[in-house]
Every structure is written in C-alpha cells, then in structure tokens.
Amino acid sequence: MGNRMVKLARRPKGMVTRQDFTIEDGPIPEPGAGEFRVKIEYISLDPAMRGWMNEGKSYVPPVGLGEVMRSYSAGIVDKSNNPAFKPGDAVQGLFGVQQYALSKGERVVKVDTTQAPLQRWVGGLGMPGWTAYFGLLEVGQPKAGETVVVSAASGAVGSIVGQIAKIKGCRAVGIAGGPDKCRYVKDELGFDACVDYKAGNLAAQLKEAAPKGIDVYFENVGGEILDTVLLQMNLFGRIPVCGLISAYNATELPQGPRNLRALLTQRLRMQGLIVFDWANRIPEAIAQLGAWHKEGKLKIREDVREGGIDAYPDVLNLLYTGGNFGKLVLKV
Amino acid sequence: MGNRMVKLARRPKGMVTRQDFTIEDGPIPEPGAGEFRVKIEYISLDPAMRGWMNEGKSYVPPVGLGEVMRSYSAGIVDKSNNPAFKPGDAVQGLFGVQQYALSKGERVVKVDTTQAPLQRWVGGLGMPGWTAYFGLLEVGQPKAGETVVVSAASGAVGSIVGQIAKIKGCRAVGIAGGPDKCRYVKDELGFDACVDYKAGNLAAQLKEAAPKGIDVYFENVGGEILDTVLLQMNLFGRIPVCGLISAYNATELPQGPRNLRALLTQRLRMQGLIVFDWANRIPEAIAQLGAWHKEGKLKIREDVREGGIDAYPDVLNLLYTGGNFGKLVLKV
Numbered sequence: 270m271g272n273r274m275v276k277l278a279r280r281p282k283g284m285v286t287r288q289d290f291t292i293e294d295g296p297i298p299e300p301g302a303g304e305f306r307v308k309i310e311y312i313s314l315d316p317a318m319r320g321w322m323n324e325g326k327s328y329v330p331p332v333g334l335g336e337v338m339r340s341y342s343a344g345i346v347d348k349s350n351n352p353a354f355k356p357g358d359a360v361q362g363l364f365g366v367q368q369y370a371l372s373k374g375e376r377v378v379k380v381d382t383t384q385a386p387l388q389r390w391v392g393g394l395g396m397p398g399w400t401a402y403f404g405l406l407e408v409g410q411p412k413a414g415e416t417v418v419v420s421a422a423s424g425a426v427g428s429i430v431g432q433i434a435k436i437k438g439c440r441a442v443g444i445a446g447g448p449d450k451c452r453y454v455k456d457e458l459g460f461d462a463c464v465d466y467k468a469g470n471l472a473a474q475l476k477e478a479a480p481k482g483i484d485v486y487f488e489n490v491g492g493e494i495l496d497t498v499l500l501q502m503n504l505f506g507r508i509p510v511c512g513l514i515s516a517y518n519a520t521e522l523p524q525g526p527r528n529l530r531a532l533l534t535q536r537l538r539m540q541g542l543i544v545f546d547w548a549n550r551i552p553e554a555i556a557q558l559g560a561w562h563k564e565g566k567l568k569i570r571e572d573v574r575e576g577g578i579d580a581y582p583d584v585l586n587l588l589y590t591g592g593n594f595g596k597l598v599l600k601v
Numbered sequence: 602m603g604n605r606m607v608k609l610a611r612r613p614k615g616m617v618t619r620q621d622f623t624i625e626d627g628p629i630p631e632p633g634a635g636e637f638r639v640k641i642e643y644i645s646l647d648p649a650m651r652g653w654m655n656e657g658k659s660y661v662p663p664v665g666l667g668e669v670m671r672s673y674s675a676g677i678v679d680k681s682n683n684p685a686f687k688p689g690d691a692v693q694g695l696f697g698v699q700q701y702a703l704s705k706g707e708r709v710v711k712v713d714t715t716q717a718p719l720q721r722w723v724g725g726l727g728m729p730g731w732t733a734y735f736g737l738l739e740v741g742q743p744k745a746g747e748t749v750v751v752s753a754a755s756g757a758v759g760s761i762v763g764q765i766a767k768i769k770g771c772r773a774v775g776i777a778g779g780p781d782k783c784r785y786v787k788d789e790l791g792f793d794a795c796v797d798y799k800a801g802n803l804a805a806q807l808k809e810a811a812p813k814g815i816d817v818y819f820e821n822v823g824g825e826i827l828d829t830v831l832l833q834m835n836l837f838g839r840i841p842v843c844g845l846i847s848a849y850n851a852t853e854l855p856q857g858p859r860n861l862r863a864l865l866t867q868r869l870r871m872q873g874l875i876v877f878d879w880a881n882r883i884p885e886a887i888a889q890l891g892a893w894h895k896e897g898k899l900k901i902r903e904d905v906r907e908g909g910i911d912a913y914p915d916v917l918n919l920l921y922t923g924g925n926f927g928k929l930v931l932k933v
Binding site for chain 1: 823828841842844847856857858859860861862863864865866867868869870871872873874877878
C-alpha cells in the first residue's frame with residue numbers, strides 16, 4: 270500500500286500527453302502537528318488545470334516541475350492531529366492528483382454527504398457551482414426579464430449559470446456542442462433554448478433563441494463564439510469572462526475577437542472573474558446552491574470516470590475535446 | 602452668398618476621399634418657428650465621424666446618403682425665433698459640416714467666449730473633454746497612487762485624460778506616435794512619462810514607464826497597442842474603451858486582441874463608453890473642466906486648419922494618419 274501520485278514532468282505543448290507526467294508510488298504520508306490526512310475519493314477535472322501547467326503570470330502560480338499536479342478533490346479524513354477535522358469527516362479542498370493528501374485545513378471545506386453524495390461536492394456544489402453563483406450574480410447582474418446566454422452550457426459551470434438565470438426570472442439560452450447536449454440543457458436542465466454550435470450558422474440560431482438580444486453573456490469558451498455573440502449584445506450588456514477554453518491548448522495564441530467594437534457601440538462591460546475573489550462568501554454560495562438543489566430547482570450531473578490516478582491525462586483531455594457530459598470527475 | 606455644405610455622396614471604403622462627398626452651395630436657411638440660425642465658425646473633426654459614414658448598427662444612426670455630414674461645430678447665433686437663443690450668443694452643437702445651420706436648441710450648449718475662445722469649445726472644453734472626464738472618472742475609477750496609461754495621448758481626449766489623472770494623484774503615462782508628440786505630452790501637458798509606439802519595443806518602453814504595472818488603461822486606439830498593454834495590467838485593472846481608431850478605416854475587420862486571457866487572470870474590467878450616457882451631467886463636466894483650465898491645471902491645444910468647408914475630406918484623414926497635433930478643428 271502506498272500513495273500513487275501524478276507529478277508534472279514537463280510543461281505540455283498543446284494537449285497533454287501521458288509523457289508530460291510521472292505517475293509514481295510513494296509512502297502514505299503521516300500527518301504532522303496540526304495536520305490531518307485525507308483519503309481522496311474523487312478528483313475534480315477542471316479546464317483551469319491546463320493553465321496551471323504553463324509557465325508564466327496567471328492568477329495562481331504554475332505547478333512546479335516534479336510537483337504533484339494540483340486539483341480539487343473530495344475525500345474522507347482518515348487520520349488527524351487537527352481538532353477541527355476528525356477521522357470520518359468528508360472534506361473538499363486542493364488535495365492534488367493523488368490518493369492521500371496532508372492538510373492543515375487551509376481552504377478546506379467540510380461537506381455534508383447526507384445532503385448530496387461526495388462526488389457532487391467537487392461538482393455542482395463545489396467550485397464550479399460557486400463560480401457560476403458569484404460570476405453570474407455579481408458580475409453578470411441579471412435582471413428579471415433579461416436574456417442570459419451561456420457557452421459550454423452542459424458543462425459544470427454553464428449548466429448552473431443557466432439554472433440560476435431561470436431562478437432569477439431570466440430567459441436562459443445555452444450554447445453547447447451536439448444535439449444530445451442541447452437536448453439535455455433544454456429538456457433536463459430547463460433552459461428556454463439551447464443552440465448547437467456544431468450545427469453551423471450560430472448567428473442565426475442565436476437570433477432565434479434570443480430574439481430580444483442578449484443582456485448577459487457568460488463566457489466559458491472564447492474564440493469564434495464570442496465574436497458571434499458580441500454582435501447580438503444589447504445596450505449596456507455584461508460579459509462575465511469565466512473561461513476561454515478554446516485557447517487553453519493552443520500552441521500559438523489564437524486570433525482575438527474581431528468584433529470588439531461592439532463594446533463601444535453597445536457600451537458593454539466585459540469582466541474577468543475567479544471564484545477566489547469571493548473566498549470569504551463561499552459559505553453563502555454553498556447554502557444557497559444546496560437549498561436550490563434540495564428544492565429541485567438545481568439539477569446537477571457528474572460524469573464520473575473510472576480508471577483511478579493513472580487515467581488522469583486521458584480523462585483530462587476530454588474537457589478540451591468536449592468529450593465529457595456533465596461535470597468531469599475522476600474516481601480514485 | 603450661400604450656405605456651403607458637405608454632403609455624404611457614398612459610403613467610403615477605407616480612408617475617405619474627396620469623391621465620397623458632394624460639396625455644394627445652397628441658400629442660407631431661414632429659421633422657422635422656435636428655430637434659430639447659427640453662423641458656424643469652427644467644425645470639430647472627430648474619429649467617430651468615420652463610423653457615422655458606415656451603414657449598420659452603431660450608437661447613432663449613420664449619416665444618410667445625400668445628407669449634410671454630421672459634426673460638432675461652434676458658431677454664433679445670427680438670427681433667432683427662439684427666446685432662449687439670441688443673436689450674438691456663442692453656441693456649440695451638432696450643426697454639421699456647413700456654413701449655416703438651423704436648430705431648435707436640442708443638445709445645444711451655450712458657451713462663454715470670455716472664459717475660453719470659441720474654438721476651444723469644440724475642443725478640450727467640448728465633447729472630447731466631457732468624454733475624458735466621464736470616461737476616466739466614472740469608468741476608469743482611478744485612485745490616487747495608481748498608474749493610468751492612455752493611448753493617443755496627445756489627442757483631444759487622451760491629453761485631457763492624462764491631466765485629470767495627474768489632478769487625481771495618479772501616475773500618468775501617455776502612448777503617442779513620434780518624439781514631438783511625446784515631448785509635448787510629457788513636458789507641456791505634465792504627464793509623468795510618454796512612450797513612442799513608433800519607436801518599437803512598446804512592451805519594454807511601457808514596463809519602464811509604468812514600473813508598478815497599469816491600473817487603468819484608457820483605450821483610444823485598439824489593435825496591437827491594446828494587446829501589449831493587456832499583458833501589463835494589474836489585478837482588478839480597468840479599461841475604459843473610448844475608441845478603437847486603428848480599425849475605423851479598415852476594409853476588413855482587423856485581428857482582435859490575442860491576450861484577452863489577461864481579462865481572466867487579472868480580473869480586468871473592459872467597458873465601452875459614449876459621452877452621451879452622461880448627457881444630463883454635461884454641465885458638471887463643463888464647470889469642472891473650465892475651473893481646472895482657469896487654474897492652469899488643464900492645458901488644451903487645438904490644431905486649427907484653414908481651408909474652409911472644402912478642406913473637410915483631407916483634414917479629416919489627418920486623424921487616422923496621426924497627422925494632427927492637438928484637437929483637430931476646421932476653421933470655416
């Protein structure tokens with residue numbers, strides 16, 4: 270018995286490959302003073318991971334070469350020298366892509382597995398949910414009656430953005446890839462409409478789905494979709510920028526949006542966000558999302574993949590190829 | 602004696618040419634009930650004019666083919682059937698590129714020529730000044746000690762943005778083209794630094810001029826300069842987008858900024874603005890700008906061109922080639 274770990278071996282170019290990582294076994298770590306040990310059960314796979322592998326200025330320092338790959342994970346405390354965390358406690362935190370982690374409790378959230386299963390706490394009730402909550406409400410500031418469009422609408426963040434928009438009395442329109450995802454977004458999540466960017470003529474589809482124009486565009490993807498949406502934004506529209514996944518694996522920076530002039534003519538506000546900016550309000554998000562989930566207003570779906578630690582590189586790439594359906598989670 | 606007028610004859614492609622306009626004489630118009638007539642003395646030449654000539658959705662309707670070209674102008678009331686405007690009153694308004702205009706007083710501002718000469722009221726104390734005032738203070742929200750960078754820094758809006766930044770206790774850095782403009786911005790307008798985008802290596806120049814990074818970037822130009830600035834923005838920086846002049850004459854939409862990811866990593870806010878959004882606060886801007894001007898804190902320079910109405914197409918193009926130095930004004 271040991272601790273299997275995924276370490277970053279080199280900085281990937283483009284999509285990650287197995288060769289970018291070292292997967293190795295080490296001893297199960299022993300908690301020191303004030304520390305506790307978590308046996309990790311679910312690892313969250315997030316688009317931001319690709320950025321963490323790059324060198325250079327970003328909102329968090331890059332993962333160092335030879336270090337365990339950073340990740341949000343959920344697990345159970347199995348040994349503790351910290352009175353605030355007891356063996357058996359279910360927790361969520363930045364525990365990394367490995368089987369066991371040590372922590373002093375920093376940024377660790379205790380979760381209630383009677384309210385939702387453990388996997389959901391690295392999904393819709395975890396960071397993606399908080400991101401949707403603060404990004405839409407604080408940056409997007411949707412008003413009842415407005416039209417909210419979200420890209421990657423079947424994804425971890427997008428699926429929740431649209432449902433919160435509905436709860437707030439807005440028209441919710443998703444953008445997703447393929448008829449299955451679109452059907453899920455519309456029929457199961459209850460968006461008013463969902464357009465399929467793979468079906469072509471996105472501009473015409475959007476015009477039909479958002480006939481009164483777009484007041485809030487929650488941006489997860491960037492690239493051509495942003496360019497198309499820009500031309501349909503209403504006066505004083507808001508564009509929370511949560512992700513630009515279309516560029517994350519690019520070896521050369523892709524072209525930027527050509528239609529930025531819309532910012533000027535429509536007086537749009539485009540604003541980047543990171544959920545950590547609301548770090549001290551996470552409990553509010555958890556409480557509200559949990560309540561909506563319990564009332565049946567917030568449907569959450571995980572795409573849990575088997576294969577354990579070793580499957581990490583392949584499963585991660587599903588995010589960038591659109592191969593997942595629901596919040597992507599790796600079962601340890 | 603007649604009224605010489607510049608009418609839009611066709612929609613220009615790229616830079617305007619003389620052939621895009623009809624320049625013709627008509628009768629001097631007679632004011633009807635509630636109207637007054639203005640003898641125009643100075644015509645403001647603004648980057649936005651090029652956009653007004655294009656078809657399509659923008660913040661104001663395009664100038665119709667066969668219509669007198671729209672412009673801000675300043676002149677003297679010479680005949681009036683409107684009790685609020687008397688012969689001899691100096692006024693500023695959307696009077697068009699012609700020698701005489703009729704008005705009912707809508708959006709017309711009476712100006713005080715004892716406080717500043719008439720030409721200045723279509724310059725720094727006119728729309729460009731109001732744009733700088735609201736754009737910087739309301740959208741940019743600079744705080745004392747922060748670094749404000751402005752492009753087209755020797756221009757009508759940019760020159761005032763930097764001076765207001767100084768008044769508010771910020772470090773003001775200009776971007777301008779050529780050593781003469783840079784010297785003017787630094788030595789005469791009192792910016793802390795000015796970098797010459799024509800001298801090459803803008804990134805290194807900027808890093809030296811704004812060593813603590815950029816908190817507010819007041820955007821007048823777009824294109825490559827924006828891309829360079831994006832990578833030097835500080836956390837929670839603001840980018841008021843006032844103009845994107847680099848694209849106004851493009852026959853194909855130029856490439857957009859590749860470095861939009863900075864919006865996300867630095868949580869930037871990029872926001873378009875049009876001075877009309879503060880239409881009911883124009884008197885506040887006039888009073889404050891006038892006071893600063895009087896105190897000697899706000900230096901204003903016009904580049905007044907002779908040649909009358911007929912010179913309009915050629916003089917306008919100076920804006921897009923960087924051929925003017927100070928607020929460009931055509932003397933009728």
